[in-house]
Amino acid sequence: MNIIIKRDATTITPDGRVAGHDAGATLVRRFLRLFPGAQLVGPSPHHAAGFDVVPLEFIDPDDSVIINMDVLDSMDVWRTVFQESGGTQPRIMNFVWWPVHQLEHRVDRYSFALSCALFPTFAASERTASEVRDIVQKRTVSEISSLSKLDWVNLGFRVEHVHERQEPEVPIVLYPAIYLSPTKRPDLFKKIVEKVHARTPLKVEMRLQESHLISEKAMAFSRRSWIWVGPLTAERTSYYEALSHTTAFLATAEEEAYGLSYVEALGSGVVGIFPDLPWARALLPEGYPFLYNTEQGAEQLLYQAVTDPQSCRAQLDHLVGGSFLQWIADHHSDDAFDREVTTCVRTWFGE
Incomplete structure (x- = not known):
């Protein structure tokens, strides 16, 4: 066949x-x-x-x-x-x-x-x-x-692609999408990361599909000296290498069919901040602590993730009674x- x-x-x-x-x-x-x-x-x-x-x-x-x-x-x-x-x-x-x-x-x-x-x-x-x-x-x-x-x-996702973590000197927050379409709510992402950046040093990385990379909205993001906006990585290896240096991501999408990019990031040890929506809960273990219902809640969770990522990862390990990364690998292989x-x-x- x-x-x-x-x-x-x-x-x-x-x-x-x-x-x-x-x-x-x-x-x-x-x-x-x-x-x-x-x-x-x-x-x-x-x-x-x-x-x-x-x-x-x-x-x-x-x-x-x-x-x-x-x-x-x-x-x-x-x-x-x-x-x-x-x-x-x-x-x-x-x-x-x-x-x-x-x-x-x-x-x-x-x-x-x-x-x-x-x-x-x-x-x-x-x-x-x-x-x-x-x-x-x-x-x-x-x-x-x-x-x-x-x-x-x-x-x-393919667990064997994951690289060993390399913590950055300045925390890196990922925009976990390749589009700036309205359903991804990039304006909400920008509003929240700006508030957290005002409280503590951080960098933002955004890797966008070409048609969105040249948009006015992408240009507006790139005017911030602490926000890097660039093209998608050329190779899968470099994609996972970048994830190994990423501290946290802030998801703002209204809806996802599954959420492969979020799962890949979680499996690489990136602390994920999610909206408290059915699509997000479907990816995560019961009781996942980093779900928000308000902008203020998202701001506080992201601040916690970039200032003390180790304790956030420890919370996740405790939640699943072992290794959270292994839980992701077992449930999303x-x-x-x-x-x-x-x-x-x-x-x-x-x-």
Whole structure:
């Protein structure tokens, strides 16, 4: 069985590698690693570094399964491959890895619901699976919704990537997102870190996706001498190296499908300050002490994290009765993701 991954936003570097460290790029690389010989959908056929890029029109549906990370266009993908193959039924698995609630337009919501009813769907977290199930039941008729196949697992991260901690001389606070979109609430982040900076020395690091890096909002952040705004790290190794020097992060997002970047930071020993919201609680052990409901609460928790990170980490160890880093590794390892995805592919599509 040949696995073919489709994510239209994927960029290939000149040396043939999948570019970027956002969740989408990370997941594409994970699928390529998980399924040796897997291919990536692209506009023209060519060889890349360890994988091939093929247009939809070149796919042979007799021995291929398409993992579609775009989901909304699965019916168009089906139609294209079906017609080009002369009438052979394509096999498509939807992969939902982003918050379903971001579908604001009625057409998108109904298209998504129909896609997830017609094609087996794998979700990147329990909360996302619940959203998928709900929208399919509400936006399709029972005859169609009864056909749906749905499974899920939390994404997790590769524990072996974590570097040994190297504490910085001046505490470093991470903006734990690569976008400055309204749902991430960057203005709230800025307001809180400015208040903490007025009380104690700290630095802020923001690594942004290119289109957000050149925005006016990014420029406003960079005018502060203690805030560094730059591009995403070029290599995974340098990404985890940077996390090993990071003291704390302040999460301000209103919603996340899972929160891979937060988990990677927590697993690297970064003290995480979270809004007291369902998406955050889903990542954390019961009783996690660094959740806030107000700006004042966030300010105080971040101040505590940058002035006494060791006691914060000790609190987390005490909470789980051992090593908090090990708790994160046990509950968010990508081993479970690898196992569940491969099981679903075999179950839904055969060997």
